[in-house]
Amino acid sequence: MSVTNGEPETRNTMEAAGFEQAEAWEPKIVGFCCNWCSYAGADLAGTSRMAYPDNIRIIRVPCSGRVNPQFVIRALQRGADGVLVAGCHPGDCHYSTGNYFTRRRFLLTRRLLEYMGIEPQRLQARWISGSEGEKFSRVVREMVEDIRTLGPNTRLRDAK
């Protein structure tokens, strides 16, 4: 049941395919952070002066359960190279159960995206609590590295 059973696209193949601006390219990641845990975690990382790459653009949502899988597609269509969905740990949801639904939904979303040929590393979901500033900065660092290895996303865009 492994999510990853395809070979990763490397940046080199992107360059070989004539993808322009590979030199200047920096991964662009959209991060959906739940208001109650992960956004506070990101805040803590900031106030604690923990450095993390500025490749992530954070969008605050009331709950990770608010994240429609459609948002992920739209982000990838419109220029994101990766999408992070971050919410409270199971059991910690401000609304009691929102993140349990998120879990089911995104277990399927990741698999369906991979099935449709989108590298699964481009959509990641993580549980990050309000006290886990360190985890937030680590997750963002790791994800930026993953996406850097994959190269720019060209899929789901009209660039053929």
Next chain:
Amino acid sequence: MTNLAANPQVDQLRARVKELLDEEKIAGFIGYERASGSNLKRRPFFMVGADLEPLVLDHLCTNGLAKYLMDYRHGEGRMGIAARGCDLLAIKRLAADHRINRDRVVVIGIPCQGVMDPVKLKAMGINDVAETEDQGDTFIVTASDGETREINKGEALLDRCLDCGHKNPDGHDILLGEETDNTPFQAREFAGVSRIETMGVSERYDYWKRQMDRCLRCYACRNVCPACSCRECAFDVASPEWLGARTTLSEQQMFHFTRAMHVAGRCVGCHRCEEVCPVDIPLMELNEKLMKDIEELFAIEGAHVPRDVEPLGQFQMDDPDEFN
């Protein structure tokens, strides 16, 4: 033209429908009639008057009828409908979604050992079928001129009938004939999904790109789908603007991803989306991927069977977790 009334199942069906009408138990009936222009096709038949003459029932009656019940949900009286096992799943889906009132539907259930695929018949050189008969392992088809031919079921069945485990119309109001053996011809194993899963991620992307690039955005897949019955479909409204309706590859990929997710855990596996698609997009390969994952991840048996709470409307504390 051969007298279709020679088929005993049709006689029975007409008799039951007539009875229901005479007793005023139904105001109308949804069944099948012969399609004009082809001796191989049958089409949905809506009977509101009393003329039962066009009503047919044979192994070429393959259209899904359940969704039409929605057209009559505000009418007077009850509507009768002919339904096989797959149609019954669709009727349950619509009732569970509160899109039809099951009490206002009278279902004449048809036990079914599979129906024929007109495309496969054509490939065998059969273009004219007036009558069909189920002989267990074979079908006997009779042309308009009376010529008969016996064909193996394995060569003639619609793909969806091969692994069907709903041969009896569970939940019917009236059963036409007797219950039948419910053993599927072959095990349900999502072979199409497994084939795609073994591809590399780029190969899969190219595969789906080829499929979705053909999409016309005609929404026939949605319109026929018993799980797609929202009062206001996300694709019919001007907002949110992040659901695009242009016919570009990107928007078509988005549409098919979204359609599949919207029916995840709700698809009844009737294959009608695929069958009505004018450009043959293998939509069931998306639906079945979700079914397969739901069954594997959440230990749910038969993800296509409508239940009180759908798989994505519920959770277990100990669902698999890969998000730590």
